[in-house]
Amino acid sequence: MTSTEHPSVRTALPVDLDEAAHRCLVAGFEGTTAVPDTLKRLIDRGLGGVILFTRNVRDAEQVRRLTDTLRALRPDLLVAIDNEGGGIGHLVAAGAPEVPGSYALGVVDDPDLTARCADALAGHLAALGITASYAPVADVQRKADNPIVRTRAFGEESGLVSRHLSAWIAATEARGIASCAKHFPGHGGTLTDSHHELAVDPRPYEELDLEPFRAAIAAGVPMLMSAHVVFPALDANRPATLSRRILGDLLRHELEFEGVLVSDALEMKAIADLYGEAAGARIALAAGADQVIVAVPDLRVTLECRDAVLEALRDGVLAEERVREAAGRVQRLVERYATPAAQVAPWDAEAGLEAARRAVRVPPLGVRGAHVVDLFPAPHPALNWGGEDLLTQVLAVDPTATGTAVAGEPADLEGVAAEILVKAGDAPLVVATCDAGLYPWQGRLRDVLLARRPGAVQVATGLPDGGAVCSYGRGKVNLRAVAEVLVGAG
Secondary structure: OOHHHOOOOOOOOOHHHHHHHHHOEEEOOOOOOOOOHHHHHHHHOOOOEEEEOHHHOOOHHHHHHHHHHHHHHOOOOEEEEOOOEOOEOOOHHHOOOOOOOHHHHHHHOOHHHHHHHHHHHHHHHHHHOOOEEOOOEOOOOOOOOOOOOHHHOOOOOHHHHHHHHHHHHHHHHHOOOEOEEEEEOOOOOOOOOOOOOOEEOOOOHHHOOOHHHHHHHHOOOOEEEEOOEEEOOOEEEEEHHHOHHHHHHHHHHHOOOOOEEEOOOOOOHHHHOOOOHHHHHHHHHHHOOOEEEEOOOOHHHHHHHHHHHHHHHHHOOOOHHHHHHHHHHHHHHHHHHOOOOOOOOOOOOOHHHHHHHHHOOOOOOOOOOOEEEEEEOOOOOOOOEOOOOHHHHHHHHOOOOEEEEEEOOOOOHHHHHHHHHHHHOOOOEEEEEOOOOOOHHHHHHHHHHHHHOOOOEEEEOOOOOOOOEEOOOOOHHHHHHHHHHHHOOO
16 A cells, blocks of 8 residues: 555545545546556545546456446446547447447438437447446537547537537437547637647637537536637636636536536646646646546556545545535535446447448449548547447448558658559549648648549548548548448448
8 A cells, every 4th residue: 555545644634524535536547357456545535436447348247347446436426438439439349339420420411310320339338337428529510620629529610510519419319328528618729639648728708619518508408618728808817627716616607507517627737747647637626627637547646646635535635525616516426326237228229330430421432342441540549549440340331342551641652652553553542531631741641642543532531631522520431321322332
């Protein structure tokens, strides 16, 4: 046992206040079966929740055993996961329903279909014993060069995003799963990924995308997640996660949100590099957050954050009333959502593919026996983003196809292009890019190939970037729908 697990006499607090402080933490951890001893002790002292990642998932039965084990330690422990759908998901190995990313759902613009997709994801969570989902994304995709929101958003217009948020939240709630609209007050107007550095949205107040968050609150969303983004129009000095003006004045007083406000992960560089995770935890709770997420599996970081909160309480830097208020909100949340449903009704397993097909709005092309060139960025490490490829989906409907996948910028672009053309031979050529405007190497490689094969079919698997066919996402069903259009099947 480490020294940080034993409160000293100097830092000892009343038992109920110590438990309240632990309620304000959500911890990640390593393992698929056994619960680490340090995590057990945190849970025993009142830990508010745990967040699962791909590292905790082997198959569906294993996940259900793990969630049962966690609740056996403390029945009111919230078990949560990021579950947006599309190309971002941690439950593939556990048989997660295949649904497209949010942008494709916005392109279809059928809120009932969005609800069916959200219901499938929520039903699967209920079957696994996971009762909180850090989704949907409420951000509006405002900047063409935004590196992190993109197809995770429902679209580029606040009204469209709002109606699909409302449908998603209602469907999730009907399954007894807590949803979480993120990232308040919006990450779509930035040009920086807050996983890597502090992001700034310079727009004036009247141009900020608050409408979707208002819609989420009106729909009864039980949780909101804050953004590690600075909004000079609201608070020029601190990112939203650490800003009393944004979390208190704007969210609580102006928008009248009464649910749980949870921080985005504190180990993200926007917080960790400028403040440190431990100070970030203390400042976020003082500013108005109810829970802070420490998603890294190294529980020493969680203990450091916990100790910083306890020390701040002891010294009076963090008000006891603020922590008790936060813990009370968390307690009300777990009273509604900690216990999974005893029976889980079936969900529509075909809703996702239907949505993906409807998003691809071009006639079938009938290109068979093609050589498919799939260009895409390396997966985002924090989001578990990627892994699917277009060729696999084309082969499922046309076994005569061949292809080349290029994940990340090649050192010798001309050499790769020459190799692709040799492999393709006389076969029809399909060139797929994923956000070529954001990753210029894809555009350069595509242009080299098109210069030599001007009749090649162009495909976009992210946001539109000039391709004749666009999937609006790289989820498996997105790529399957594009494959069907290319081949003329379906």
